[in-house]
Amino acid sequence: MADTKIIAVTGATGAQGGGLVRAILADPGGGFAVRAITRDVQSDKAKALARAGAEVVAGNVDDEASLAKAFTGAHGAYFVTFFWDHFSPERETAEVRSMARAAKAAGVKHAVWSTLEDTRRWVPLTDDRMPTLMGKYKVPHFDAKGESNHFFTDEGVPTTFLLTSFYWDNFIHFGMGPKKGPDGKLALTLPMGDKRLSGIAAEDIGRCAYGIFKRGAEMVGKTVGIAGEHLTGREMAAALGKALGQEVRYNAVTPAAFRAFGFPGAEDLGNMFQFYMEFEDYFTGARPLAGARSLNPALQSFAQWLAANKDRIPLA
Numbered sequence: 001m002a003d004t005k006i007i008a009v010t011g012a013t014g015a016q017g018g019g020l021v022r023a024i025l026a027d028p029g030g031g032f033a034v035r036a037i038t039r040d041v042q043s044d045k046a047k048a049l050a051r052a053g054a055e056v057v058a059g060n061v062d063d064e065a066s067l068a069k070a071f072t073g074a075h076g077a078y079f080v081t082f083f084w085d086h087f088s089p090e091r092e093t094a095e096v097r098s099m100a101r102a103a104k105a106a107g108v109k110h111a112v113w114s115t116l117e118d119t120r121r122w123v124p125l126t127d128d129r130m131p132t133l134m135g136k137y138k139v140p141h142f143d144a145k146g147e148s149n150h151f152f153t154d155e156g157v158p159t160t161f162l163l164t165s166f167y168w169d170n171f172i173h174f175g176m177g178p179k180k181g182p183d184g185k186l187a188l189t190l191p192m193g194d195k196r197l198s199g200i201a202a203e204d205i206g207r208c209a210y211g212i213f214k215r216g217a218e219m220v221g222k223t224v225g226i227a228g229e230h231l232t233g234r235e236m237a238a239a240l241g242k243a244l245g246q247e248v249r250y251n252a253v254t255p256a257a258f259r260a261f262g263f264p265g266a267e268d269l270g271n272m273f274q275f276y277m278e279f280e281d282y283f284t285g286a287r288p289l290a291g292a293r294s295l296n297p298a299l300q301s302f303a304q305w306l307a308a309n310k311d312r313i314p315l316a
């Protein structure tokens with residue numbers, strides 16, 4: 001159809017972008033077509049997207065020219081960065097600058113940028129409640145995203161700023177699921193005290209982004225926070241226990257203890273959880289559930305996500 005609007009999607013073979021690709025493909029009468037951007041059009045995941053009906057195009061966020069080419073003719077574009085592939089806030093910042101410049105060069109009419117808070121607005125570097133990391137960050141993978149918002153406004157790209165939440169999928173892929181303790185019982189270890197964590201099914205981020213593209217111009221310039229549910233550690237452990245059919249204890253450690261776990265990114269995540277915990281009212285308030293549901297009526301609760309995904313959570 002001549003008036004079909006193409007949405008170009010970075011991270012299309014991944015969690016957020018993949019959710020958006022599937023949301024667009026699931027709505028063939030919606031007036032949108034999807035262009036999946038990948039570094040390797042021959043990968044199994046890229047080929048699966050092509051078979052499902054997506055246009056698949058090569059592009060690398062570290063190569064601005066390849067991006068501008070990939071966005072040509074697109075009405076909209078979804079931008080996500082890949083912090084955990086390189087752990088470098090400077091590289092992430094450079095990638096966002098390239099994305100914004102490429103979007104401008106291609107004349108993209110609506111960008112959705114998957115961002116997070118620059119936590120230094122709440123916890124300046126002089127505040128020693130949590131350590132400063134990598135010289136100038138509190139939560140590097142948040143701060144670099146929030147700090148980069150201006151690239152889109154500087155370039156004059158019509159942009160919606162999407163504040164995402166903790167993926168429940170981290171219990172499957174990110175090593176954060178319940179683990180067996182010395183007593184053989186499962187425990188969910190999080191440094192959240194009795195505060196609520198804004199969580200979401202990763203798939204729902206893309207579905208919410210599709211809702212933003214469908215609303216169109218009215219969403220440009222807006223910051224939209226999304227979550228599927230705000231739950232305490234105790235509530236998540238109870239829901240996990242119910243779904244898994246065995247007791248899951250909530251093991252509330254301190255942020256300092258979490259930072260000392262020593263795995264790559266432990267300090268960054270320890271600071272992140274401390275930020276969630278100490279600014280609970282701000283963080284959850286910025287992610288109203290009704291707003292996410294209005295963008296994505298299929299928004300899942302944690303119990304719904306668990307019902308569909310419990311068997312994928314590694315318990316060994």
Ligand SMILES: NC(=O)c1ccc[n+]([C@@H]2O[C@H](COP(=O)([O-])OP(=O)(O)OC[C@H]3O[C@@H](n4cnc5c(N)ncnc54)[C@H](OP(=O)(O)O)[C@@H]3O)[C@@H](O)[C@H]2O)c1
Nearest residue numbers: 011013014015016038039060061081082083164165166167
């Ligand atoms: N985990 C959480 O709870 C959470 C919550 C909020 C925000 N986030 C943020 O989400 C971001 C990651 O998004 P995600 O989970 O959707 O990623 P993901 O599932 O890890 O997928 C990443 C995809 O991005 C593509 N990619 C990687 N490097 C690329 C490059 N240089 N150029 C082009 N494409 C590249 C890869 O596709 P190809 O191999 O096909 O090129 C890959 O399939 C991170 O920045 C993280 O901070 C995570």
